[in-house]
Amino acid sequence: MSTTLKSEVVSAGEKSPVFVSWIDFHGRSEGIARTLGINEWSEGGGAGPLPLRYLRLWTSTWKYLRSAKPSAVIVMQPPVVALLAVRAAVGKNVRICGDLHTGTFHDPKWKWSTKLVARLLGGSNLAIVTNDSLAGKVRKQGAEALVLHDLIETYPDVESLGAFDDPALAPLVDGKYVLVPITYSYDEPLYELAAATHLAPDVSWVFTGRPPSTFVDACNPDNTVFPGFVSREEYLRLLGHANVLLAPTTEEETMQRAGYEAMCAGKALVTSDTAVLKDFFGEAALTVPPQADRYASAVRKAAHLQAEFEKRITELRTDRVYEQSKALARLSEWIHGDD
Incomplete structure (x- = not known):
């Protein structure tokens, strides 16, 4: 085919x-x-x-x-x-x-x-x-x-995207931060994520979207950032400057949009230790149980070994793009009526 x-x-x-x-x-x-x-x-x-x-x-x-x-x-x-x-x-x-x-x-x-x-x-x-x-x-x-899987491609270099639209985000570039793109949904361990911000105070935690007030109150106010809903360009800036991307879930069969985005951007990734995620990312990501202490230690480790994990996930991206091309070809044939 x-x-x-x-x-x-x-x-x-x-x-x-x-x-x-x-x-x-x-x-x-x-x-x-x-x-x-x-x-x-x-x-x-x-x-x-x-x-x-x-x-x-x-x-x-x-x-x-x-x-x-x-x-x-x-x-x-x-x-x-x-x-x-x-x-x-x-x-x-x-x-x-x-x-x-x-x-x-x-x-x-x-x-x-x-x-x-x-x-x-x-x-x-x-x-x-x-x-x-x-x-x-x-x-x-x-x-x-x-x-x-979600479309796997190569995102633009962060330098080409310019400065943050929101000046309040600019200081993030000077430190270490983990980007956590979540929707505050049923399968996201919000309590564990909030607790992790207290266990890793040396890392800034950036949570996108519109968080419930109970989640904001539970997080460490000294190292959490809530930019809200941002434009696609601003999100790519957040992703490009991040040291680590965290894609959490408690559901066994859930593939993570944030995990795909880490692969597209060539970013160090921490995600859940489910069978589907371990099978897809292998050694290219740190996979841990959805527990606060494990999140905190994994984020620190991924930031410390950032270059190594970026290399691994970029190499894996090449294999996944080839696999995906075959699935996209099959879908193209179906949708254009070539069965």
């Missing part, structure tokens, strides 16, 4: 595949769509109660897809409501690929819908997952599954 992705220009009026995500931006969705050369449509639904946001998204998804008339659709999962909206808009004659994030299987809000998702993706449709364990679960439900 060829590993060359299709990139032909779609002529006016010709139907083309699209990637639909019910979120304002997601790096995985953007990366896959860009690599496949297809349109990406992302929308978060705005503010307000969840039912109202879903109603807005259902309506806007319907309008977009009825206008675009795509030849195939990739839709991010969860929520299953997005998959139902896509099916309602395109009918049964358009093939759908569900990009099944781990929350489809483990998030308490969505794991009830796993069988429904698999049933909707049966027949000539397809499911994308991030590891073999999840692929097996999908296949047991009668759907075809393809293992595809």
Whole structure:
């Protein structure tokens, strides 16, 4: 099978595949769509109660897809409501690929819908997952599954990105800091992370996103930084200057977006000691149980041996890019109707 992705220009009026995500931006969705050369449509639904946001998204998804008339659709999962909206808009004659994030299987809000998702993706449709364990679960439900990791590429050098937009972040460059990109979700050991900031006071801990006040209060105020939601460029600056990146999870089958980003940026990585993460990163990362003392010691060790771990993860990146090219080629063939 060829590993060359299709990139032909779609002529006016010709139907083309699209990637639909019910979120304002997601790096995985953007990366896959860009690599496949297809349109990406992302929308978060705005503010307000969840039912109202879903109603807005259902309506806007319907309008977009009825206008675009795509030849195939990739839709991010969860929520299953997005998959139902896509099916309602395109009918049964358009093939759908569900990009099944781990929350489809483990998030308490969505794991009830796993069988429904698999049933909707049966027949000539397809499911994308991030590891073999999840692929097996999908296949047991009668759907075809393809293992595809987040897009692995090489990020730009931090020097090319310029200075921080927020001057308050500039002092980070002069010390050692660990970047912890988390969403304060069900699978993140927040108590252990907060405790780790007290056990490693010589390291600055940078937590992105919008943390709950209880988490902020539990962290060491002397060495924690909360930049909030930042632009993509500002995030790449934070990543580029970081000595270590920490990608925590308590779920066995979860692949970490932050772990992929450490590989893309060639950064020393600390992550969880689950089977899927140890299998993917091997000796290129420090994998430890989600415990405060282990996080603190691993971050210190990774910072001390920063150059060595950067070398390891950069070398591994070459192998993973080759493996991924084959999966992307398979997806390209499916989405362009070459089965």
